[in-house]
Amino acid sequence: MxxxxxxxxxxxxxxxxxxxxxxxxxxxxxxxxxxxxxxxxxxxxxxxxxxxxxxxxxxxxxxxxxxxxxxxxxxxxxxxxxxxxxxxxxxxxxxxxxxxxxxxxxxxxPDHYARWREQGVALALSPVRLGRNPLLAGIKHLNRLEQVLIRRHLEQTGADEALVLDSEGWVTECCAANLFWRKGNRVWTPRLDQAGVNGVMRQFCLRRLEQSPFQVMETQAREADFARADEAIVCNALMPVIPVRAYGERRFSSRALFNFLAPLCEHPNSL
Incomplete structure (x- = not known):
């Protein structure tokens, strides 16, 4: 309709x-x-x-x-x-x-979010990189051709979502989700002042993490930094939070961050 x-x-x-x-x-x-x-x-x-x-x-x-x-x-x-x-x-x-x-x-x-929540998702590194543009970074404007190309490549892999870098090689987001990763009690999410979408669920998770035992930071990170994490999650307003089970050969078994955020994100304030 x-x-x-x-x-x-x-x-x-x-x-x-x-x-x-x-x-x-x-x-x-x-x-x-x-x-x-x-x-x-x-x-x-x-x-x-x-x-x-x-x-x-x-x-x-x-x-x-x-x-x-x-x-x-x-x-x-x-x-x-x-x-x-x-x-x-x-x-x-x-x-x-x-x-x-x-x-x-x-x-x-989408029906597959329930399955992703239970099984987790596998990420693949996308060869399509996001252009850096501070005038448009963060907002969800209608020009989504980069995401169309990212998705087109993703469909040729066996992965569920893409790990997306910007044109200078900084970890930025996924095709249709934001990204958090954890090592110990420290949690990182990419800075989005040059590229990417500052999602509503990302903002919600940041607010909750600031009041949690985790130490959260927005950062510039390389793909190798992400690959060394103990745990990773992806999120958007519809999922809302999904654990990452694998990135290439790297397997993530811990769900401490997911278990903290998932109950809070499942039924957030509707007002």
């Missing part, structure tokens, strides 16, 4: 800048018992994306109501919200654009 600018329809104008240039941002939220998990955080992500991209979206109360209405009555599902600069302008110029647009949809939650 699609809701585009408040109307049930499945077509977006060909001159919308989301189509023409990927000029917009989005978020993807988990629905549990009719509630949107981490609702406020998803709205904050969209607000930051619009601010960073200078998209003058101002119908936040209306958007909040539409999101709530679509989630209501859904026992489990996925809510995706896209905000576009709208139609208009000439070439890349934004002058003359109409009102920003919004696209909402609800789909089923």
């Amino acid at each position: 699609y809701l585009i600018n408040g109307r049930q329809q499945a077509f977006l104008a060909a001159d919308d800048r989301a189509v023409q240039f990927g000029d917009g941002c989005f978020t993807t939220a988990r629905i549990v018992d009719g509630n949107i998990c981490l609702f406020a955080a998803h709205l904050a992500r969209l607000q930051e994306g619009c601010s960073r991209l200078a998209i003058p979206f101002d119908r936040w109360d209306e958007l909040r109501q539409e999101m709530s209405s679509l989630a209501a009555g859904q026992a489990h599902g996925v809510l995706k919200v896209i905000l576009s600069r709208g139609s208009g302008g000439r070439g890349y110029a934004t002058g003359g654009c109409g009102a920003p647009g919004r696209v909402l949809s609800v789909t089923a939650r």
Whole structure:
């Protein structure tokens, strides 16, 4: 089901800048018992994306109501919200654009997450690297061609997810998830000020880890640093937290970090 600018329809104008240039941002939220998990955080992500991209979206109360209405009555599902600069302008110029647009949809939650949670996932190093760009780093904009290429390569391996480096070789994220790893009681996650997506679940995990016995740090790390970890997990708003069982020949058997975070992330505050 699609809701585009408040109307049930499945077509977006060909001159919308989301189509023409990927000029917009989005978020993807988990629905549990009719509630949107981490609702406020998803709205904050969209607000930051619009601010960073200078998209003058101002119908936040209306958007909040539409999101709530679509989630209501859904026992489990996925809510995706896209905000576009709208139609208009000439070439890349934004002058003359109409009102920003919004696209909402609800789909089923992927079935394989339950299996991944029990078995863990295997990671493969991706040959596709993320370009460094501090102007866009962190936000979930609509330009996802790097992830499309990462996923295309991943499908040619036997792995479940990819370990993704940036163009200078720093560990950054996975194809569709953020990454944490642990050695002893110290936990690391990549800095995302140059590349990558600062996921809603990543932010939630960081807040919980700051109040835990673990010492957490955002860092720049090489692939070899990650490979020496005692444990690793991946996370996103839908999973929400999954243990890593293997990276190449490296096997991870400990689940101390996963066992701490999983119960907290399974039913986070839905308000």
